[in-house]
Each structure stands twice: as structure tokens, then as C-alpha cells.
Amino acid sequence: MRKAITPNERLLATLRYLATGSTLEDLKFSCHIAPQTLGKIIRDTSEAIFKAQRNFCKCPTTEEDRENIAGELEHRWNFPNCIEAVDGKHVATVLPPGSRSYIYNYKNFHSQVLLGIADANY
Structure with missing residues (x-):
């Protein structure tokens, strides 16, 4: 029987897919x-993230909300036609046991x- 795919590997694959926009065929080489x-x-992990963060992260639901944001x-930061800002950072960690080069x-x-994702008011 094969080893189960750990939650860390699932989250890593999902975040890599969302951050890079790679195809699943390309992603298979980096995630094995x-x-x-x-x-x-990716579908299951995205749903789990959404359910866990639903009450914390409010997404605009109407066109008027999106236009306001x-x-x-545009007014505060001079970013026209933008609803959110996304940025990422590599956070150094200690190699967990059994993770090899993942x-x-x-x-x-x-x-x-x-x-991180933020609107005009952080």
C-alpha cells in the first residue's frame, strides 16, 4: 500500500498551484x-481553506462592493482596476523529519x- 499524502504536502501543492498558475502536468514534477x-x-484543500476562513475573510459579493474597493x-494607493493585493515571502524553516527536499x-x-492578501485598508 502507498504512503498517504500528508496535509503539509496537500497544502504545499495547492498553494503552489494557486501561486504559479502552473498546469497539473507541470506541477506533478515539483510535487511528485x-x-x-x-x-x-487542490479542489478539496481549496474548499477546506475557504470553509475555515469564511468568517475571517470577506469577499466582495456584489459589483458595487468590488467597485468601492x-x-x-486607486485613490489611496494609485492602483487602478485592482481589487486586492497579493504578496508572498519565503519563511525559513527547519527541515521536518521525512520531508526530504519538498x-x-x-x-x-x-x-x-x-x-498574504489585502485590500486598501490592509
Whole structure:
């Protein structure tokens, strides 16, 4: 029987997919998971993240809300036609046991990618 895919690997694959926009065929090489499995993992993990953060992160639901946010970002920060800002950072970590090179990045250290999303008021 194969080893189960850990929650860390599931989250890593989902965040990498969302951050890079790579195809599942490209992502399979960096995650070492079959594309068919990645499709299910990404869908399930995205739903879990949404359910966990639903009350914390409020998404604009109407066009008027989106226009207000876009207007505020343009007025305050001079970002026209923008609703949110997304940024990421490699946070250095200690290599967890058994993770091999899953969290080794191009900057030559082990890290997890921390993503942040903000509107005009942070």
C-alpha cells in the first residue's frame, strides 16, 4: 500500500498551484504527485481553506462592493482596476523529519511560502 499524502504536502501543492498558475502536468514534477490526484487534492484543500476562513475573510459579493474597493485602492494607493493585493515571502524553516527536499527552495534554504492578501485598508 502507498504512503498517504500528508496535509503539509496537500497544502504545499495547492498553494503552489494557486501561486504559479502552473498546469497539473507541470506541477506533478515539483510535487511528485500524479495530475489526477493533484486535481482532487487542490479542489478539496481549496474548499477546506475557504470553509475555515469564511468568517475571517470577506469577499466582495456584489459589483458595487468590488467597485468601492477598486476605487479605494486607486485613490489611496494609485492602483487602478485592482481589487486586492497579493504578496508572498519565503519563511525559513527547519527541515521536518521525512520531508526530504519538498521544502527546499531556489534560494538554497528550507522554507514555507507565506502568502498574504489585502485590500486598501490592509
